[in-house]
Amino acid sequence: MxxxxxxxxxxxxxxxxxxxxxxxxxxxxxxxxxxxxxxxxxxxxxxxxxxxxxxxxxxxxxxxxxxxxxxxxxxxxxxxxxxxxxxxxxxxxxxxxxxxxxxxxxxxxxxxxxxxxxxxxxxxxxxxxxxxxxxxxxxxxxxxxxxxxxxxxxxxxxxxxxxxxxxxxxxxxxxxxxxMLSKVNVKVKLASNYPGITCKLNDLTLNSVSPSGNFTIANDLSSGNWSTSGTKSFTLTSGAEDVLSSTEYDVAEMLMIPQDLSVQRAYFFIKYTHTLAEGGEKTVTKTIYIPNKWEMSKVYNYVINLSLDVNTISLSTEINNWDSTENPNIGTKASDPVDLGLSVKWASYDFGTVSPYDDGPGYDYYDSQNFTLTDTWGANWRIPTYDEWRELIYRCTITSMEKNGKTIYVVEGTNGNKIYFPSSDYWVPKDTGYPSYYPYCASFSNPSVYSLYSLDKDVKHPIRPVYTK
Structure with a gap:
């Protein structure tokens, strides 16, 4: 995001x-x-x-x-x-x-x-x-x-x-x-393990697909539609003979123009060679027509299931929403830094989410003190210090508003830029200048940076990084 x-x-x-x-x-x-x-x-x-x-x-x-x-x-x-x-x-x-x-x-x-x-x-x-x-x-x-x-x-x-x-x-x-486009992923695998038999992928192409198009936004600005022209074949393999197994083999990941595949009768053409139990080899070719429309902002995952019997070759399809925020790699995607007129720039959303209005995963006090962003968001991102939290809380203007029944805190910087905090409290790391045996929290419900009793260290709060480059 x-x-x-x-x-x-x-x-x-x-x-x-x-x-x-x-x-x-x-x-x-x-x-x-x-x-x-x-x-x-x-x-x-x-x-x-x-x-x-x-x-x-x-x-x-x-x-x-x-x-x-x-x-x-x-x-x-x-x-x-x-x-x-x-x-x-x-x-x-x-x-x-x-x-x-x-x-x-x-x-x-x-x-x-x-x-x-x-x-x-x-x-x-x-x-x-x-x-x-x-x-x-x-x-x-x-x-x-x-x-x-x-x-x-x-x-x-x-x-x-x-x-x-x-x-x-x-x-x-x-x-x-x-x-604006459709995302298409193609994989190949054997339908089952065949003891003593090897299978090699020789060729795989995607045929009768429109390669060019024009995206037009509706006059009311509510949507957009594609018109396409021409047809083309795309080579999905490099020409190497790749040995296949029952494990999925990634062939191609590509972007394609949204279109009705039934109009052009789009299809995969596959060529593979497998050994025979009695010795020698057999080369098989197969045309597999694609049943779907490709729609804008959708992800199409195709798996071609091969077998020794050409008549049992099948194509399985999984369609996902590309715009979904349910992304397994969501925690590794860094926010963009927002300048609030302070000593550091602040992330626009919590670690582990892609929305300024959704809570990231919670961490207790001990985990928050040892947390590092180096392997996920990069070397320029880190946990804000005690002084940086105080600068944010006491130099910025903090208000709140409701969003879908949830209180969201709006922090306006000295330059007028704003970021949102979906949680009322965030852990503050140990730092010089205050007793280390007290945990500290930054609060937006009652804007302050305050100390807690040690028994509160198990409470979990999200993490909001800062950018220091």
Whole structure:
């Protein structure tokens, strides 16, 4: 999961073109409170080897200014394919900076794409599947409807109703990206063990699949649909003869354009050789048609089950939601650091989750003192110190609000940026300056850093890391 803040680099005044092409409106003066800054969030995980945004990544941002509600006709009259770039510190930046309109009745609706869009229209994004699966991009999209200076979450994100009261009015434009493609994994195995028999995979291809397409966002910004063109075959094996067993053998992991496979009659073609009990070898070929549609933001896991009898070869399919937050590797995905104007940047969510609003796993006092993030989030992340907790608690503004019946604590930094804490208490590590035989806790329900009796050390609290690079 990704969440990062745009670094506000300076002050400026800029002009933009309104809906009428011959009319120019002066953008309000930019300051720390009204700049259009950017944060990003990706549900689930990224594809392939790219597990997060990295320095140099560029996304495209469009915005449409309307007086009153968005009228289901998007015109990039405020921001038109603005390049927003990831920096080495995890921030997002663009130039020139733009400011929110000062009138609360003036709304901005947004479209964002990653990677940068090359289409001539903000509603459209083109994609062609790369034959080299390890170099494929993971295109993402996001829409925000009717945002304003007092409601930067808008009325809807990706077509889903927004909880405007729960977003920081002085915070960033929160681009909650969705996956644009389908993720396809292919494995091969023998249906059972055959004593004294070996089986080799010679060839596996994916045939009659549309390699190119155009993703179009609906006029109401609620959804997107694909149109595809042409068909192509993809080689899934490298040509080597790989010995198979009853253990699943990973053949390919790839991104594909969502499409109805029954239209092209898409299929796997497989060729394998197995030894015979009486001596010699037999080469078998088989065409296996794929029964599914590939839908956007879904993961398709195919297992081809081979046997010595070509008539009993089968294809099993498991379909998962790519955007699911139930990710077994969730604890290894680092948050993006948020600058609160303090000595360190703070993680936007607890360790072990990907949501700013969900509790991470709890740790007792003893476990929290020995906890390390080096092997999971990386060397630049660590547990905050006693002084850093005090700085957060006593220098920031702390308020609370309800979300689905749960109290969430909102911490606003000295620069206006905000992060959320779903738990009221967090353990503070041992440090110089206070008696080590007392455990300390940071509290948001009664903002303070306070000491406890030793019998309370078994209580479990989540962990919120800080970033120190």
């Amino acid at each position: 990704e969440l990062s803040k745009l670094f506000i680099a300076g002050l400026a005044i800029f002009c933009f073109t309104a809906c009428s092409e011959d009319t120019e409106i002066e953008s309000p003066k930019i300051d720390a409170g009204n700049v259009i800054s950017v944060s990003t969030y990706i549900p689930g995980t990224r594809a392939m080897d790219k597990t997060s945004f990295v320095e140099g990544d560029v996304l495209s941002l469009y915005s449409c200014l309307t007086t009153g509600n968005y009228g289901n006709s998007f015109t990039a009259n405020f921001m038109n394919n603005v390049e927003v770039t990831r920096t080495s510190g995890g921030d997002w930046t663009y130039s020139p900076l733009m400011a929110w309109p000062t009138d609360a009745n003036e709304h901005l609706s947004f479209i964002a794409y990653y990677p940068k869009n090359t289409s001539s229209t903000p509603m459209s994004y083109s994609y062609t599947v790369n034959d080299n699966f390890t170099e494929q991009n993971d295109p993402l999209w996001c829409t925000i409807k009717d945002a304003s200076i007092n409601d930067r979450n808008g009325t809807a994100i990706n077509g889903n109703e927004s909880d405007a009261a729960f977003e920081a009015t002085s915070g960033a434009l929160n681009l909650k990206f969705k996956h």
